[in-house]
Amino acid sequence: MKVYEIEHEVLYYEGDMTGKLNLPTILNLAILSSTEQAIDYGVGPEYTHNLGLGWIILQHIIDIKRRPEIGERIKVSTHAKELNPFFCKRDYTFVDAQGIEIIKIDTLYAMIDMTKRKMARIPEDIAAAFDPTIVKKIARQTAPLTMTDDMSSQQQDYRVRFTDIDSNQHVNNSKYLNWTQDILGPEFLLAHEPRHVNIKFEHEVRLGEIVTSRVAVIGNQSRHQIIAGDELAAEASIDWTENQ
Known part of the structure; x- marks a missing residue:
């Protein structure tokens, strides 16, 4: 098992109205750490795309003790934990300047054939580069x-923009958290802190599509669906605590 680590200072545009690192950027920093690991090990996006392959994320489970504030220095470490021919489980850990764990992410990956848009077998050389448990x-x-x-729910539509699409030619996973949070509104978001996020991706969403974000709030928990056409694109549940 090879552990990889990056350091980062939370920049002002990575924070939300609370002055803390926003949820989509938490995911972006996690993915940045594993992408840099792959590049350093010679199996980065350029390598996989030349093979006609790309990594996709099937699910994130995020546990948050606290979100770092703008200007705070943090470290993000990651390792490929388990792997079989079609799936890879990867862990991410965020720690503060004192080395205290503040965020933990458990992520399930698969590999996709970029042309056929179907799951593909993970090449052995890519698997070996990360030295996971097979x-x-x-x-x-x-x-x-x-x-x-x-459940009483509300919904809102969003159009998928050019900047929502990543190099795998589908909506970047962090954008789904934008849609799940936005519908809750600033009053709720300023009064609550996310503590546990479970988001599962079901279908790809493409440029120009209209997605519908649905939410039901039950106490300090929100349940979400992202729907594209007549398909469930993603589903999430978030546990919140009220700010004192």
Whole structure:
């Protein structure tokens, strides 16, 4: 198992109205750390794309003790934990300047054929570069809590913009957290802190599509669906605590 680490100072444009690192950027920094690891090991995006392949994320489970503030220096470490021919589980850990863990992310990856847009086998040389534990079966992550028809909900539409698309030719995963948070509104977001986020991606969303963000709030928990056309693109549940 090879652990890789990056250092980062939280920049002003990475914070939200609370002055803390926003949720989408938490994911972006995590992905940055594993992307830089892949590049340093010679199996970065250029290498995989030349093979006609790309990594996709199936699910994130994020546990947040606290979000770092603008100007704060943090470290993000990552390692490929388990891998089989089709899936890879990767951990991310954020620590503050005192070395105290503040954020933990458990992520499930797969590899996609960029032309056929179907899952592909992970090449052995890419797997070997990260030195994960090779397993026959990777345990399923806990699914997000689901919205039910009897829950009071609200919804809002968003158009997928050019800047929402990443080099894998689909909506970047962090954008889904923009859609899940935006519908909650500033009053809720300023009064609450996210503590546990479970988001699962079901279908790709492409440029120009209209997505519908749906949310149901039950106490200090929100349940979310991102719908594109008649397909469920992503589902999430978020546990919140009220700010004192």
